[in-house]
Amino acid sequence: MTTLLSAQSITKAFGGVQALNLCSLDVEKGSVTGLIGPNGSGKTTLFNVVTGYVKPDAGTVTFEGSDITGARPNKVFAMGIGRTFQLTRIFGRISVLENMLVATQREESWLRGLTRSMSSKSELDAAMEWLDFVGIARLAKLPAGSLSYGQRKLLELAYVLVADPDVILLDEPAGGVNLTLINEISQKIRALNKEGKTFLIVEHNMEFVMNICDSVTVMHQGANLVTGTPAEVRSNPLVLDAYLGGGEEQDSIEEVANG
Ligand SMILES: Nc1ncnc2c1ncn2[C@@H]1O[C@H](COP(=O)(O)OP(=O)(O)OP(=O)(O)O)[C@@H](O)[C@H]1O
Ligand SMILES: [Mg+2]
Known part of the structure; x- marks a missing residue:
């Protein structure tokens, strides 16, 4: 297995809050990797560090073996790391x-993209193709503000895919989305993964995570706590403790994780 994306010993404090505290994570090429953990454990901050939105205080981010720590978001995106918010x-x-x-203007500012009067035919075709792939091509002409929450999530996925990234970071793709759409999103991820796309997915919906991920890392208080297969993670008592703050044994990870 080859490591595509790697965060090593990342630390990041916001004022007095230690959001990341020596957090490390490897994403294998071709994998669907899950990143879970209680609210505030640092998952989104790690995404922000990896994608250039937040500069870490210490630690290293590498992509395909190159050090990309501190690279600007546009540059990170252009290198092939896509993300949703x-x-x-x-x-x-x-x-x-x-x-x-x-x-499609990924190396320009979005503002320039907006003010460009014409997009090329190939850009239009690609845009429509991906809208079709996520199942919302019929909504192409509508203002994006009129989409439902779940449809916006699909648009964000299409938005990321049009740039053809190698690895796609999804921050709570199933959050607030109805079950039918969640299943659709799962299927899209599976199909793309079969074609070689790598995924790193933050999600509180444990059924979704356990069904779709090859490997899951659990974060706790800014650090990686446990990494394993979904089955290993589910049965690890440390994981339940992290969610419950040292609680009892009777709950399952599915019951406690829906934050
Ligand atoms: N820009 C910021 N300024 C100040 N504090 C921040 C900032 N971003 C994150 N934090 C703090 O860092 C900690 C980690 O937050 P983060 O958003 O990474 O958690 P999370 O695991 O994504 O949580 P959730 O599951 O609720 O989305 C929290 O205590 C949060 O309040
Ligand atoms: Mg978050």
Whole structure:
């Protein structure tokens, strides 16, 4: 197995809050890797560090063996690391398709993308193709602000895919999404993974994580606590303790993790 993306001993404090405290994570090429942990354990901060939105105080991020620590978000995206946000970041007043065309301008600022009067035919075709893939092509002309929460998540996924990243970081893709859409998102991830895309997924929905991931890392208080297969993680008492803060044994990870 080859490590595609790696975070080594990352620390990051916000004022007095130690959001990351020597956190390490390896994402194997071709894997679907899960990242779970209680609220506030540092999952989104780790995503922000890896994708250049937050500079770590210490530690190293490598991608395909190269040190990318501290690289700007645009640069990280252009290198082939795509991500979605816990709260979606689509532009509500422009159409679904226009949002996609902004995504094709990945090495320019989104503003320049927005003000460009014409997109090439191939960009349009690619945008429509990915909208079709996630099942929302029929909504292409609507303002993105009129989409349901689940449809926005699908748009964000399409938005990331149009740039053809090697690894895709999803921050709570199933959060607030109905079961039908969750199953659709699972299927899309599986299909893309079969074609060689690597995924790193933060999610509180344990059924989703356990079904889709090859490997799961559990975070606790800014550090990686346990890494293993879904079955290993589920039966590890340290994991339940992390969620319950040293609680009893009767709960399952599925019951305690829906934060
Ligand atoms: N920009 C910031 N400024 C100040 N504190 C922050 C900032 N970002 C994160 N934190 C703090 O860092 C800690 C880790 O937050 P983070 O968002 O990474 O957790 P998380 O694991 O993603 O949680 P959740 O499951 O609720 O999304 C929290 O205590 C949070 O309040
Ligand atoms: Mg988060």
